[in-house]
Amino acid sequence: MDTKEKILLGMLDLIQEVGLEKASMGKLSQKIHASPGNIYFYFSGKKDLIDTLYEYCMISLAEYLDQGRLMEVDINTDAEVCKEFVLDMVKRHINFYKENPKMLHFVIKSKSSFYLSSDIKKGRFKRNKPIYYFMGLLIERKIIKSMDVDIISTFIIGVIYEFLKESIMFENIKLDDEGIDMLAEMIWSGLKYRGN
Numbered sequence: 029m030d031t032k033e034k035i036l037l038g039m040l041d042l043i044q045e046v047g048l049e050k051a052s053m054g055k056l057s058q059k060i061h062a063s064p065g066n067i068y069f070y071f072s073g074k075k076d077l078i079d080t081l082y083e084y085c086m087i088s089l090a091e092y093l094d095q096g097r098l099m100e101v102d103i104n105t106d107a108e109v110c111k112e113f114v115l116d117m118v119k120r121h122i123n124f125y126k127e128n129p130k131m132l133h134f135v136i137k138s139k140s141s142f143y144l145s146s147d148i149k150k151g152r153f154k155r156n157k158p159i160y161y162f163m164g165l166l167i168e169r170k171i172i173k174s175m176d177v178d179i180i181s182t183f184i185i186g187v188i189y190e191f192l193k194e195s196i197m198f199e200n201i202k203l204d205d206e207g208i209d210m211l212a213e214m215i216w217s218g219l220k221y222r223g224n
Contacts, residue, residue: 095158
């Protein structure tokens with residue numbers, strides 16, 4: 029692990045412990061046993077660190093989702109195969125955050141924080157090119173409802189995050205394998221094109 033990643037993961041731990049607002053550069057310095065100068069060598073300030081940490085979390089999620097395979101889908105891919113890709117993507121998304129609850133906590137908290145830049149907040153769906161391409165293709169083929177891809181992404185992610193918050197952060201519900209399968213099917217039911 030390089031120094032920059034050590035700083036990012038240290039901040040992730042610190043945010044989990046004290047919250048986003050109270051996670052200061054000074055506390056981070058103490059936590060990871062690094063000089064403030066070492067932290068400021070990599071990050072101009074807390075906002076820069078938070079933006080970078082958010083991107084780090086999104087890249088980690090993208091790698092886990094194995095999004096490159098979505099680019100293999102084309103106009104001739106069987107509709108059932110496309111459905112299985114959607115279900116698998118939802119399940120992987122959930123399992124990633126079950127395995128990385130600190131990232132879930134951070135991503136949810138940072139989206140409503142002034143520390144996360146508006147550039148990241150505004151463009152987060154369009155930057156995810158494989159999913160954007162995949163969802164656009166499903167709309168074009170009338171496999172899912174004809175809506176803006178940003179709306180579809182917001183629907184999927186919103187449902188996933190709300191269930192994960194209730195399961196992981198608040199422990200109000202249990203998302204076991206059966207529950208994850210049911211949630212994925214519910215999301216698919218909300219997406220699928222119903223025809224005329």
